[in-house]
Amino acid sequence: xxxxxxxxxxxxxxxxxxxxxxxxxxxxxxxxxxxxxxxxxxxxxxxxxxxxxxxxxxxxxxxxxxxxxxxxxxxxxxxxxxxxxxxxxxxxxxxxxxxxxxxxxxxxxxxxxxxxxxxxxxxxxxxxxxxxxxxxxxxxxxxxxxxxxxxxxxxxxxxxxxxxxxxx
Amino acid sequence: xxxxxxxxxxxxxxxxxxxxxxxxxxxxxxxxxxxxxxxxxxxxxxxxxxxxxxxxxxxxxxxxxxxxxxxxxxxxxxxxxxxxxxxxxxxxxxxxxxxxxxxxxxxxxxxxxxxxxxxxxxxxxxxxxxxxxxxxxxxxxxxxxxxxxxxxxxxxxxxxxxxxxxxxxxxxxxxxxxxxxxxxxxxxxxxxxxxxxxxxxxxxxxxxxxxxxxxxxxxxxxxxxxxxxxxxxxxxxxxxxxxxxxxxxxxxxxxxxxxxxxxxxxxxxxxxxxxxxxxxxxxxxxxxxxxxxxxxxxxxxxxxxxxxxxxxxxxxxxxxxxxxxxxxxxxxxxxxxxxxxxxxxxxxxxxxxxxxxxxxxxxxxxxxxxxxxxxxxxxxxxxxxxxxxxxxxxxxxxxxxxxxxxxxxxxxxxxxxxxxxxxxxxxxxxxxxxxxxxxxxxxxxxxxxxxxxxxxxxxxxxxxxxxxxxxxxxxxxxxxxxxxxxxxxxxxxxxxxxxxxxxxxxxxxxxxxxxxxxxxxxxxxxxxxxxxxxxxxxxxxxxxxxxxxxxxxxxxxxxxxxxxxxxxxxxxxxxxxxxxxxxxxxxxxxxxxxxxxxxxxxxxxxxxxxxxxxxxxxxxxxxxxxxxxxxxxxxxxxxxxxxxxxxxxxxxxxxxxxxxxxxxxxxxxxxxxxxxxxxxxx
Ligand SMILES: Cc1cc2nc3c(=O)[nH]c(=O)nc-3n(C[C@H](O)[C@H](O)[C@H](O)COP(=O)(O)O)c2cc1C
Ligand SMILES: Cc1ncc(C[n+]2csc(CCOP(=O)(O)OP(=O)(O)O)c2C)c(N)n1
Numbered sequence: 029x030x031x032x033x034x035x036x037x038x039x040x041x042x043x044x045x046x047x048x049x050x051x052x053x054x055x056x057x058x059x060x061x062x063x064x065x066x067x068x069x070x071x072x073x074x075x076x077x078x079x080x081x082x083x084x085x086x087x088x089x090x091x092x093x094x095x096x097x098x099x100x101x102x103x104x105x106x107x108x109x110x111x112x113x114x115x116x117x118x119x120x121x122x123x124x125x126x127x128x129x130x131x132x133x134x135x136x137x138x139x140x141x142x143x144x145x146x147x148x149x150x151x152x153x154x155x156x157x158x159x160x161x162x163x164x165x166x167x168x169x170x171x172x173x174x175x176x177x178x179x180x181x182x183x184x185x186x187x188x189x190x191x192x193x194x195x196x
Numbered sequence: 197x198x199x200x201x202x203x204x205x206x207x208x209x210x211x212x213x214x215x216x217x218x219x220x221x222x223x224x225x226x227x228x229x230x231x232x233x234x235x236x237x238x239x240x241x242x243x244x245x246x247x248x249x250x251x252x253x254x255x256x257x258x259x260x261x262x263x264x265x266x267x268x269x270x271x272x273x274x275x276x277x278x279x280x281x282x283x284x285x286x287x288x289x290x291x292x293x294x295x296x297x298x299x300x301x302x303x304x305x306x307x308x309x310x311x312x313x314x315x316x317x318x319x320x321x322x323x324x325x326x327x328x329x330x331x332x333x334x335x336x337x338x339x340x341x342x343x344x345x346x347x348x349x350x351x352x353x354x355x356x357x358x359x360x361x362x363x364x365x366x367x368x369x370x371x372x373x374x375x376x377x378x379x380x381x382x383x384x385x386x387x388x389x390x391x392x393x394x395x396x397x398x399x400x401x402x403x404x405x406x407x408x409x410x411x412x413x414x415x416x417x418x419x420x421x422x423x424x425x426x427x428x429x430x431x432x433x434x435x436x437x438x439x440x441x442x443x444x445x446x447x448x449x450x451x452x453x454x455x456x457x458x459x460x461x462x463x464x465x466x467x468x469x470x471x472x473x474x475x476x477x478x479x480x481x482x483x484x485x486x487x488x489x490x491x492x493x494x495x496x497x498x499x500x501x502x503x504x505x506x507x508x509x510x511x512x513x514x515x516x517x518x519x520x521x522x523x524x525x526x527x528x529x530x531x532x533x534x535x536x537x538x539x540x541x542x543x544x545x546x547x548x549x550x551x552x553x554x555x556x557x558x559x560x561x562x563x564x565x566x567x568x569x570x571x572x573x574x575x576x577x578x579x580x581x582x583x584x585x586x587x588x589x590x591x592x593x594x595x596x597x598x599x600x601x602x603x604x605x606x607x608x609x610x611x612x613x614x615x616x617x618x619x620x621x622x623x624x625x626x627x628x629x630x631x632x633x634x635x636x637x638x639x640x641x642x643x644x645x646x647x648x649x650x651x652x653x654x655x656x657x658x659x660x661x662x663x664x665x666x667x668x669x670x671x672x673x674x675x676x677x678x679x680x681x682x683x684x685x686x687x688x689x690x691x692x693x694x695x696x697x698x699x700x701x702x703x704x705x706x707x708x709x710x711x712x713x714x715x716x717x718x719x720x721x722x723x724x725x726x727x728x729x730x731x732x733x734x735x736x737x738x739x740x741x742x743x744x745x746x747x748x749x750x751x752x753x754x755x756x757x758x759x760x761x762x763x764x765x766x767x768x769x770x771x772x773x774x775x776x777x778x779x780x781x782x783x784x785x786x787x788x789x790x791x792x793x794x795x796x797x798x799x800x801x802x803x804x805x806x807x808x809x810x811x812x813x814x815x816x817x818x819x820x821x822x823x824x825x826x827x828x829x830x831x832x833x834x835x836x837x838x839x840x841x842x843x844x845x846x847x848x849x850x851x852x853x854x855x856x857x858x859x860x861x862x863x864x865x866x867x868x869x870x871x872x873x874x875x876x877x878x
Contacts, residue, residue, distance in 0.1 A: 085475075086447050087383075087399055089417055092480060099208045099488060124399055 030196055031060065033071065036081035037093050038063040042173045043081045043116050046180065050079065050114070053188040064093040069100050076109050077195045082133050083116035088125030088159065090132055104140045110195050111137045112146030113168035114187070119155040120175045127170035131159030134167040144168075145194035146187060152179065200434075202414065206425040208488045216490055217499065219261070219421060220481065223253055224503045225287050226278035227478050232507070233294055233310075234456055241515075242295035243309045247275040247455040252382050253477035255418030255446035257282045258428035259350060259380055265317040269336045269621065270350045271329035272312050272322065275382070279352060280312035283319060287507055291514035298520040304657035305520040313656065320621055321656035323648045326357030326387075330366035330379060331611060331645060335618020337375035339626065341439060342600055348435045349377040349618075355445070356387025358401045362644065365611040370441040371408040372606070378431045378442045382418055384450035389463045402445035410440045418446025419477040449475050528658035529692055533745050534714035542707055542743030542789070546736050554728040556702035556737045557589050557667075557709060561629065563739070564713045565597050568627055571713065572619065574605045575612060575631025575667075586634040587669055587728055609633045613645035616664045617652065627713050629665045636670040636722065637682040649718055650693035665712040669725035670698070671764050671814050672862050677853030681862075683763070683815035688720060689791055689824060695745050696791040698722040700766035703735040704789050707743030715745075724764045732767050746793035750802075754784035757872055758802040760825060761812040762788040765844075769812050771865035772872060781876055791821055799825070800833050807838040808875050812868055817845040839878035844871045 032054070036047040051059055062071055064081070072078075085091050090098070113134055117127035134144050147165040153172070160166045169187045171180050230250055236243035249256055252275060260282020263270045272279050277290060289301050293312055296305035302313040303321060313321040320336075322329045333351035340347050357363065358381060370377050381401060385392050398404050402413045412434055416427030424446060431442040449472040453460040460469070485491040536542070551559070565571050573593065577586040579602050584591030594602040605612045609632065616628040632646075633639040639646070646666075653661040672681030685696055697712070697719065699705040705723070712719035727733035751766060752773050761769045766787045773783040784802050788795065803809055809829055811822035822843040829841055844863050851861050 086417075086419075086449070089447060092475060095417075095420065096480065096484060096487065099484075103209075122399065124403075 030076045032058060032077035032079060032195065033060050033062050033075040034079040034081070035062045035064050035067065035071070037065050037091065039065055040083065040091075043083050046114070046116065046171055046173065046184070047081050049181065049184050050188065053184055067093070067097050069104070072104055072106070072109075078109065078111045079191070080111060080113045080133060081115065082113060082129040084122070084125060084127050084129040087122060088128035090129050094129070094133065098136065101136055101140065106137060106140040106142035110143045110145055112144065112191055112195075114171060115160070115168060116171050116173055118174045119153055119172050123156040126153070126155035126158040126160070127166070128159040130166065130168040130170060131162070134160070146191050148183075148187060152176075200412070202426050202430045204426055205429050206422045208422060208484045208490065211422070213490060216485060219257055220485065220491075220496065221499055221503060222260075222282050223257055223278065223478055223481065224500055225506065226253070226256075226281045228503055228507050229287060229290055229294075230277060236295055237456060245274070245309050245455060245457075246294070247310055248452045249275050249277050251384060251449040251451040251472060251475070251477065252418055252446070253278060253481070254421045254424035255380065255382055255416065255428070255448060257421055258424035259352065261425070262428045262432050263319075263350065264347070265319070267318070267345070267347045268350065269318040269320060269333070269340070269347070271320050271333050271352065273326070273329075273352045273354065274308075274310045274324065275354065276352050277310065277312060280319065284317065285312060285314055285319070286510065288510035288513050289314070291510055292517055295514060296520070297514060297517040299517045303655055306657055307655045315656050315659035321652065321660055325644060325648060327353045327360040327363040328614070328644065328648055330363045331614025332618035332621065333377050333379070334366045334370045334375060335615030336621050337370065337377035337441075338373060338615060339619045339622030341373075341375055343622070346436050347376070348432050349375075350380060351377065352380045352382065354387060355381050355383035355385075355392055355401045356390060356395045359395045362610045362614060365606075365608040366614070367405060367408065367411065367441065367443065369606060369608070369611050369615065371411045374410050374440050376435040376439050376441070378435055378444055381443065381445045382448050383445055384448045386450055386454065388454040388458055389460070400445055402443045405443055412440060412442045414442060414444045416444065416446050418448040419475055419480065421477070421481045451476060528654050530695065530718070531653060531661045531716035533695070533717065534711050534742075536711065536742035536744050538740065539707065539742045540744065542704070542747040542749065544703065544738050544741060546738045548736050550734040551702050551737045552729055552731070553702040553705050553723075553733045554587065554589055556706040557723065558591060559737075560706040560709045561590060562593060562596065564710060565593065565601065568625075568713070570625040571627045571629065572601050573629040573631075574603050576605055576607055576634050578602060578604045578631065580604065585631060587725060589667070589723070589728070590631075605630075609638060609642035610645050613642040613649065613666070617645060617649045617662045620663045621660060624663070624716070627663050627665070629667060629713060632666040632668050634669070635676075635680050635682070636668040636684050637679045639668055639684060647691060650691050652693075653717065654693060661716045662718050663716050665709070665719045665721050667721045667723060670722040671724050671726060672851050672858060673726040673764055675853070675855050675858060676851075678850035681851035681858070683813070685722060685791060686815045686820040689821050693718065695719045695793065696722070697745065697789060698724070698763040698791060699789055700724055700727065700763050700787055701733050701735050703737045703741055704743055704749065704787070706737045707741040708745075708789065710742050711744060722763065726764055727767070743789060745790045746795050747789065748795035748798040749787045749789055750784060750798070751787045752783070752785040754782040755805050756781055757783040757808045757810060757876055758786060758799075758806045759783055759810045759812060759868070759872065760786045760788060760799060762791065764814050765812045765863055765868070768863060768865045768868055772868040775865070775869050776872055781872070783872060794828070796828060796832065799829065803829060803833045804836045807836055808878070809837070809841045810844065810868070810872055810875055811841060812844045812863065814862060815845055816848055817843045818848040820845050839875055842871055842875050844868055
């Protein structure tokens with residue numbers, strides 16, 4: 029498998045902890061952590077496999093660290109690169125926009141020609157609508173630390189197993 | 197309406213540097229004043245109400261930048277300082293409002309701080325009533341559409357106040373009429389301390405309106421300048437090109453407390469108080485300017501320094517500006533009325549055929565609609581074929597003047613009243629007549645707009661007068677029970693800023709209506725509906741008759757007793773006076789015609805002559821207008837009185853439906869006669 033970058037905010041609360049679990053599941057030597065707060069275009073050139081972390085904020089928005097990167101991201105040619113996105117969200121308090129950020133990022137990545145992997149089943153979640161939902165699957169991995177923290181480890185484990193198969 | 201694309205006109209990479217610079221400058225001015233405002237209070241200079249806008253920066257910049265002065269119309273809410281600045285108001289003007297100076301362009305220090313306006317540019321004066329100006333924006337948009345202008349009306353508010361019923365009336369009305377109006381709703385998650393989940397089932401309040409046929413809903417990130425600019429550009433394009441309303445919901449954060457009198461530590465965790473500051477839109481914009489190399493740090497610092505210097509100068513100028521003078525309080529309560537040259541006393545001696553009161557009203561309305569092409573009338577049951585007005589007062593008007601000037605309103609009295617206010621803001625030529633409700637009894641839902649409209653002229657320091665005549669079919673004697681018999685003038689006379697007239701004969705009705713429709717300002721025109729067809733109220737009516745406000749009419753001269761009355765009871769008083777006359781008691785009957793302004797001179801002159809006063813009205817004695825009349829006579833003519841003033845009116849009960857109950861409640865000629873006899877023999 030090619031070199032994989034995992035990009036998450038080092039300032040985040042919950043996403044950071046979850047990212048560390050994913051790194052552990054992946055095996056630290058196979059993955060390089062990058063701080064989303066200090067992201068540059070070059071990072072996207074230097075790797076070919078990416079795991080992006082984007083929690084959803086403010087009723088369906090990207091956090092600033094992603095939103096402020098979008099103007100660069102939009103102009104990138106990501107053909108030949110493989111991405112997957114996980115995102116924290118809260119299906120109980122924000123059921124209308126559950127993990128929207130995953131969907132927003134994936135849409136942008138696909139528009140740039142990226143291959144997006146790591147789709148997961150809708151089963152086990154209870155929400156009203158989500159931009160992360162497409163054709164009966166989530167386009168990434170939603171995690172809900174506020175309502176389903178106990179399911180997170182299992183979800184990560186099977187997702188990482190799936191990613192190892194789906195990433196080049 | 198399905199989701200449509202929002203074109204990306206603006207972006208950090210493509211927007212010209214000059215534009216970005218201007219935005220940054222405006223945003224920096226705004227924040228500098230927003231941060232400085234609390235100091236004025238701390239130093240006891242003023243600005244005692246300040247609702248900081250920090251966290252709403254993106255959307256407010258966008259709204260203000262899309263406002264074209266003297267063409268578009270905008271209604272800002274109390275948190276919209278940056279919108280005002282981005283619309284062109286100077287830092288000095290903002291501070292003048294904040295510290296309530298006489299030269300404050302919004303109100304000359306009359307209205308609360310943080311209510312920014314500049315009526316001469318169409319930045320309209322607004323109420324503190326949350327969401328109340330949505331109805332005004334709809335009324336203005338109706339005028340924009342009628343006059344075919346390529347412009348838009350914009351109304352700003354927070355998400356919580358969308359709960360107000362009148363906001364729903366405004367939006368459904370704009371949807372139905374397909375009007376070019378944008379409802380900008382800035383969602384910061386709270387109404388003071390109340391989280392939005394306690395206001396709306398859908399977290400995004402805009403989505404409550406998703407079934408509205410012509411309403412376009414646009415969501416944007418109000419914390420992001422570019423997303424907000426693109427959303428607002430599209431909202432304006434759509435509203436104007438399609439002539440349809442837009443609900444633009446902007447996601448914001450409230451970085452601070454609701455206002456200086458709120459302590460958000462009481463209900464927000466420190467984590468929350470931190471993350472709303474992390475999402476500061478101003479800081480984000482600044483970061484973007486640097487990150488994408490559009491500006492250097494030095495360039496930004498230079499702009500910030502220039503702004504600081506500018507604010508210093510503005511502060512000084514505002515501090516040196518004059519305060520409002522205490523003797524200005526009577527200025528602009530109500531505009532000067534139309535002056536009658538032909539009938540300065542509102543009297544005539546024409547002879548000929550008598551007309552019923554309803555005919556007099558109908559013919560006057562039509563004559564005035566011919567006289568002034570900028571007149572409009574609406575109400576419930578206003579026009580459908582042969583029906584014209586709930587009592588057919590406006591019969592035939594739609595046929596003659598068309599359905600753009602004469603039309604049905606929804607069953608929403610506040611909408612009727614609020615859009616009258618809004619439409620008359622479009623220009624000074626417009627005169628609006630509304631049937632405020634089908635019966636005066638149903639005017640209560642419109643009271644918030646009535647009260648608001650009553651002080652528009654004063655609040656705007658004379659810059660805007662709502663030129664509206666409200667017609668209300670009033671009173672009882674028709675067996676209508678408690679919802680078709682009310683007299684509401686007793687409750688209305690305590691509200692300054694409105695003329696209240698209540699004629700009782702056809703000629704006076706015609707003359708007062710003409711004067712109302714030619715005057716600037718707000719007139720409440722009460723129609724005694726029991727007299728519409730009554731031959732007693734029929735008179736000869738000169739075609740051009742005019743009755744000035746504040747001129748009573750002596751309907752019967754006498755020197756032994758003064759009976760003061762208006763409306764339905766004028767006829768009962770005349771009956772009683774005629775009976776008294778048969779007994780040699782010579783009573784004078786004064787028909788007030790106008791309650792506000794009041795003809796005190798006529799009253800006092802009569803009291804001087806008769807020394808005894810009987811006050812008669814149909815409304816309840818308790819709290820009725822007679823109490824005020826009595827107090828005025830006591831204060832100004834006590835020494836001429838030979839007996840206590842007596843009042844006749846309804847008891848302190850509702851009006852019953854069964855005729856037996858109605859008769860037991862409403863005054864009649866016999867009761868008046870007896871009261872007069874008592875008084876005479878005092
Ligand atoms: C103001 C606010 C808005 C939120 N909006 C959403 C949302 O729209 N959808 C969602 O799934 N979760 C939403 N959440 C939940 C967060 O995504 C969740 O708390 C997550 O764990 C935060 O991750 P972080 O601490 O790593 O940023 C919101 C949380 C907050 C505080
Ligand atoms: C008709 C009316 N009711 C209550 C108030 C008191 N009040 C002032 S601001 C406010 C909260 C409004 O919240 P929102 O509309 O969300 O706007 P925000 O202040 O949050 O920007 C309330 C209840 C008022 N001004 N008017």
